[in-house]
Amino acid sequence: MNIEEYDCQFCGKKAKQYCFAAFVCGSEECIDKAREERGGPGGHMKKKRTEPINIEGNDK
């Protein structure tokens, strides 16, 4: 895999690394964004908690 063939998913510059399941340039900002998209240090647990509760269908 040649990372330089890819662009940073956040700012569009040439990617320099692949981390948190995203291609990112060398910028810390973009790496942070990649980390957040993946759910941060808490991972999927945090993401689950912030999901809106679906109350549709309860009103029958």
Ligand SMILES: [Zn+2]
């Ligand atoms: Zn970037």
